[in-house]
Amino acid sequence: MLERRAASVTLAVYALGLVCLPHPAAADLRINSPVLGAAADSLDDGPHIYWQSDSSAIVFYLCDGAVQTRRFPVRDTLSFYGFCADSLTRYVVAARAPDHQPHVFDDVPKIFAVSDIHGEYEAMVDLLVNAGIVDDDLHWRWGSGHLVVVGDVLDRGDKVSECLWLIYRLEQEAIRADGRIHFVLGNHEVMAMQGDLRYVNQKYFDGIARRTKIMYQDLYGPHMELGRWLRSKNSAIRLNGIIFVHGGIGPHIVERGLSLEEINAEAREHIDLRSYQIVFDDTPIFWYGSGGPFWYRGYHEPKEGWYSLATPDDVQAILAYYGAHAVVVGHTEIDQVDRLQDGYVFGVDVPLHELGSFQGLLWEHGVYYRVTGSGERQPLAASAQPSPSSP
Ligand SMILES: [Mn+2]
Structure with missing residues (x-):
């Protein structure tokens, strides 16, 4: 009984994480990770950009071990400065998916x-x-x-x-x-997009994937900017x-x-x-x-x-x-x-x-x-x- 209850609490926390993640108010959300393989700040990663709709993008990072997310309304171009150590870097991303590149x-x-x-x-x-x-x-x-x-x-x-x-x-x-x-x-780009994760650096499992509950391969999914870009x-x-x-x-x-x-x-x-x-x-x-x-x-x-x-x-x-x-x-x-x-x-x-x-x-x-x-x-x-x- 106790075990079952513990499981349902865990599930509730998990669901809360999913629901809250897209909202700016969730910027300080920390998902408990009992054991981390490395110092938290070495697990930093981002930006990752989720195209939630034609007019809305969610940018997320792991900064100093905490998930940072911001939602942006987008017309033609998404433009933002980095949220973490990359705060001087300006990212400019077209809302429209990139064309297949000439070969x-x-x-x-x-x-x-x-x-x-x-x-x-x-x-x-x-x-x-x-x-x-x-x-x-x-x-x-x-x-x-x-x-x-x-x-x-x-x-x-x-x-x-x-x-x-x-x-x-x-x-x-x-x-x-x-x-x-x-x-x-290369084969490793294809492997990541297909979920063959044998060679992924442990940092990403311990860090961005574990903290956001987003599977590593989904960071390169078709609705993610880097995934969309790689598919072009x-x-x-x-x-x-x-x-x-x-x-x-x-x-x-x-x-x-x-x-x-x-x-x-x-x-x-x-x-x-x-x-x-x-x-x-x-x-x-x-x-x-x-x-x-x-x-x-x-x-x-x-x-x-x-x-x-x-x-x-x-x-x-x-x-x-x-x-x-x-x-x-x-x-x-x-x-x-x-x-x-x-x-x-x-x-x-x-x-x-x-x-x-x-x-x-x-x-x-x-x-x-x-x-x-x-x-x-x-x-x-x-x-x-x-x-x-x-x-
Ligand atoms: Mn190769």
Whole structure:
């Protein structure tokens, strides 16, 4: 009897939390959390924006361990300053859902690609500053250049929201400068949207999710701004004849005769599938299994039962199908940014904790460069011959 009563009290508190959360008066609401894995202020997170209706948005944070929420009436644009340590940051968000992004560009003057940031905000900032993409105040300074984030900003690290909002804001600044940011989805973006939470940093479970009672995957749901924004992104793009895709385009994709447009459309349609559909239906297994563009590693290694190691001829044939001459991939870690497969493939997923920094791939005037964490440009020779100084 006592137990049952305790349970009903807990339920009442839970319901109160849900009812009160959207109201500004609930800003001080604290939901009891008996055990926290870390100091409360290290669990801060936000902003998260829930589009409650066409004319009303709810912005919420976890600040110093407490849930902060404000409801905003919205006509065209939601604009607010951050509620927490980000109080100097102004967020500007269009009420209208973003259009699906274009996936082919030619005549791009310069391209910079980075991938697998995984919530490592400081390292991402260091690379972007040192590479000259942003200034010291983190504003876009790369003019008409195109920055490609080749997937996997989410999971592992504990500053995922910070990374996403920086990309979000820079995307707006880049467009005003006639530049562009392309956020190409990785398997970890898709996993979060689908509720595969195996790699989520514990901070988010202990913090924002536990305190708000909003499930982590719902922070990226279709009615949330970041979820809406991610759902507008592509999974494979082509800039100046160079394909950018998180895992790679393997033979399964070409066998199906899928165009880039179809890859993007199908991936977008499949993002909100449920786990039973992913397990039992044929097409999702193809998309979210090892042969799909988010997971493929065949440019680097074989996978039994799925694909063999691609040869340069295989890659060239795949690229020819897409009117491309090179492909840039993340997802599979290599020692440093480098050219593979006789120069048809460039890998940009590097081990941050070994190198001490991220690296990027720069394309300018037809030449590819590795850009180190300190901003040094190292040309990646078109020839497979080792340079004379190499042992
Ligand atoms: Mn990945």
